[in-house]
Amino acid sequence: MGRVSAPTSSTYRQPDRSEIRIETVLHALADPVRLDMVRQLARCEGELACGGFDVSVSKSTLTHHLRTLREAGVIGSRPMGTTRQNWLRRKDLDALFPGLLDGILAAPR
Amino acid sequence: MGRVSAPTSSTYRQPDRSEIRIETVLHALADPVRLDMVRQLARCEGELACGGFDVSVSKSTLTHHLRTLREAGVIGSRPMGTTRQNWLRRKDLDALFPGLLDGILAAPR
DNA sequence: ATCGAACTTCGATGATCGTCGTACAAGGAG
DNA sequence: CTCCTTGTACGACGATCATCGAAGTTCGAT
Numbered sequence: 384m385g386r387v388s389a390p391t392s393s394t395y396r397q398p399d400r401s402e403i404r405i406e407t408v409l410h411a412l413a414d415p416v417r418l419d420m421v422r423q424l425a426r427c428e429g430e431l432a433c434g435g436f437d438v439s440v441s442k443s444t445l446t447h448h449l450r451t452l453r454e455a456g457v458i459g460s461r462p463m464g465t466t467r468q469n470w471l472r473r474k475d476l477d478a479l480f481p482g483l484l485d486g487i488l489a490a491p492r
Numbered sequence: 493m494g495r496v497s498a499p500t501s502s503t504y505r506q507p508d509r510s511e512i513r514i515e516t517v518l519h520a521l522a523d524p525v526r527l528d529m530v531r532q533l534a535r536c537e538g539e540l541a542c543g544g545f546d547v548s549v550s551k552s553t554l555t556h557h558l559r560t561l562r563e564a565g566v567i568g569s570r571p572m573g574t575t576r577q578n579w580l581r582r583k584d585l586d587a588l589f590p591g592l593l594d595g596i597l598a599a600p601r
Numbered sequence: 602a603t604c605g606a607a608c609t610t611c612g613a614t615g616a617t618c619g620t621c622g623t624a625c626a627a628g629g630a631g
Numbered sequence: 632c633t634c635c636t637t638g639t640a641c642g643a644c645g646a647t648c649a650t651c652g653a654a655g656t657t658c659g660a661t
Contacts, residue, residue: 405599406524413519414649433608444650446609451648465607465658480599482591490514490589523619542638553620555639560618574628574637 396454400475403456408476411455412487416440417448421457421471425488430468505563509584512565517585520564521596525549526557530566530580534597539577 412418420436438445449469452458457476460469476484521527529545547554558578561567566585569578585593 405596406522406527409518409522409527409596413515413522415515416649418515418518434606440649441651442608443610443652447649450609462608462657465605467608480595482598483595486589486592486595487514487518489591525619543636549619550621551638552622552640556619559639571627571638574635576638 395460397459398454398456400456400479403475403479405480407455408457408480408483411452411457414448414451416444417452418487420448420452422488424458424469424471425473425484430470432463432466432468434466504569506568507563507565509565509588512584512588514589516564517566517589517592520561520566523557523560525553526561527596529557529561531597533567533578533580534582534593539579541572541575541577543575 412421416438420438423436424431433442433445433449436445438448440448449458449460453460453469456472458469459472460467462468471484473484521530525547529547532545533540542554542558545554547557549557558567558569562569562578565581567578568581569576571577580593582593
């Protein structure tokens with residue numbers, strides 16, 4: 384039957400640079416779990432699979448946080464086999480809000 | 493009865509620099525109304541009375557937003573006669589999270 | 602074709618949040 | 632002292648949020 388199947392396409396929604404809004408980014412970063420995830424992405428300097436994050440929440444909650452970050456434009460992600468790779472959109476964030484990400488990552492603890 | 497009446501002292505609670513937490517600051521700045529208020533404070537380069545903000549919410553909501561910003565450590569405030577003066581704690585924020593405030597204020601629109 | 606691993610989707614739940622109107626307190630002016 | 636102005640405290644209400652478990656999907660391997 385006509386299942387064209389863009390594979391769960393709603394999940395892939397990622398804003399392009401011009402659509403990223405500062406309020407949404409700040410809201411995404413204001414959660415302790417998500418901020419920690421962003422720090423882990425910044426530290427690893429590359430991509431991280433969903434299962435590669437060290438967090439203390441359930442898997443479904445992890446998915447929720449990843450979507451929040453992705454839809455805010457903080458991270459990008461692409462499926463890779465049965466896993467999904469995530470990365471920090473540092474270039475876009477630095478271009479839009481120069482200093483913001485570094486300022487946040489420089490925060491004590 | 494023993495109403496000592498430190499003048500609504502709970503309202504004056506302001507964290508000192510070492511108590512300011514990045515998650516709280518980000519949460520405070522993530523609201524459109526509050527972010528706009530911070531922009532107004534940054535633009536005026538000085539102090540602003542509560543009534544001096546150009547916002548589209550009721551007075552009690554304004555009070556609520558000012559308290560959120562104050563308790564997060566984003567602004568300081570002191571009573572002055574019947575009014576209350578508010579200012580951006582730029583020095584503290586720049587020291588703790590260098591670049592964050594400028595990055596946010598540089599955000600398009 | 603079957604299995605397991607890796608994520609996502611779908612309610613549901615309890616907590617926090619933004620908003621308001623009303624009532625109250627404090628200070629200045631008459 | 633009596634007003635008027637400025638701002639705060641107190642519920643209350645609807646919306647959003649973080650969290651979870653159970654069920655479903657997708658893909659690679661056997």
